[in-house]
Structure formats: structure tokens, C-alpha cells
Amino acid sequence: MKTFALTIPENRVILNQITWETFKQLLEELGNKRSSRLAYNQGILEIMTPLGEHEHSKCFIDILVRQISIELDLNIKAMGSLTLKKEMSKKGVEPDACYYLKNEPLVRHKQDITLDVDPAPDLVLEIDMSNNSLNKLPIYAALGVAEIWRYDGSDLISLILNNDSQDYEKSNYSSVFPWLELSQLLPFLQQSLKDGETKTLQDFRQWVRNFS
DSSP, rough: OOOOTOOSSSEEEEOOOOOOOHHHHHHHHHHHHHHHHEEEETTEEEEEEEOOHHHHHHHHHHHHHHHHHHTTTTTOOOOOOOOOOTTTEEEEEEEEEEEEEEHHHHHHOOOOOOOOSSSSOOOEEEEEOOOOOOHHHHHHHHHTEEEEEOSSSOOOEEEEEEETEEEEEEEEEOOOSSSSSSGGGGGHHHHHHHOOOOOOOOHHHHHHHOOO
């Protein structure tokens, strides 16, 4: 029997002809205590189960985002893999991580966020190492997410929403941290595998202080 646990970063299943009501029912029945993440757009449902490489990359980049905010003294509200959906657009997605920065004061006091009344996160993190994944950009655009960081296992890029065209435009720099070229984070991700996360984060915090 072949095993793929050491060779693939994530398992993805895509189902067609799924209704919006079925998607919502799945979210309710599966609840929050699960490792899989769902995305839905125009009758297509993706169920993604992350494996080791995916989760380590997600967790470490998430830590870097938080550390930047601490070093720059920026209020941040991290909402993890919050289910982002709007009834009107009938689109939904669960990112690897999402953050409020500019809109943080508007949701600071909230534990439960719904995009039917609340603003979308300012930044979303997507780890996507598969060629057969659902294109989530139309979902995020419809939900009003201003920026996406996407990591494919080798490159980390920013996708910034053009409000006029409602398309995402690739950028090497972040809009929430305008001084930051995202490729500069990748050496720290690799360093964490060699030196460990504690030493790497100490070096990273000093780098942010010097650079920003």
C-alpha cells in the first residue's frame, strides 16, 4: 500500500453541484473542532485537510504576522480559520488565517463575526501547495478581503484587491505593511527548520526593528 503522508502537503476533495444550503449544513454539522477547511463558490465545494508541511508553514507565517504587529505597536485581531461567508453572494471560505488591522477597532469587542454585518478581514493567509485547488480569489473578492498572502511552498506573494475591477493584482509588497517585501520572510521560514523557531523569532524581531 502506498502512503503519501510524507510527500504531499494537503489533501483536497472537490465536489460539484452542491447547494448553498448543503454547504451551510456541513459547516453546522462539522462544527469548529475539525482540521478540514471548506470553500464554496457557485455549486463547487472544496474540502481541504492540511498535512505537516502545510500546517508548519501556516503556523510560522502566522507567528511572523503577529510579531510584526507587536514590534510596530499595531493593534491586530487574529481570527484564525474563521468561516467567511455572505448570504447574499452565496460564497464562503475558511482561510488558513485572517487578521483585522485597519478595521480592528470595528471588531475589537466581538467574539463572533459575520460578514453580513461586519467588515471583512484586512489580510488573509492562504497556504496553497496543490495544483488542483479551487480558485478562491473570486470568493475573497466578493467578500471584500483587501489583501491575500499566498504561499505555494516556494514563493510568498501578496494579492491586493483592485476595488474598481474587483480583481486581485500581484505585488511583491504588502499593503498592510507597506515597507515589507514578502520574499524577505522566506529565509526566516527556512531558518526555523535549521535553528528552531525560538532562535529564528529572536532574529526576526531584531530584523523588524532594524528594517522598519
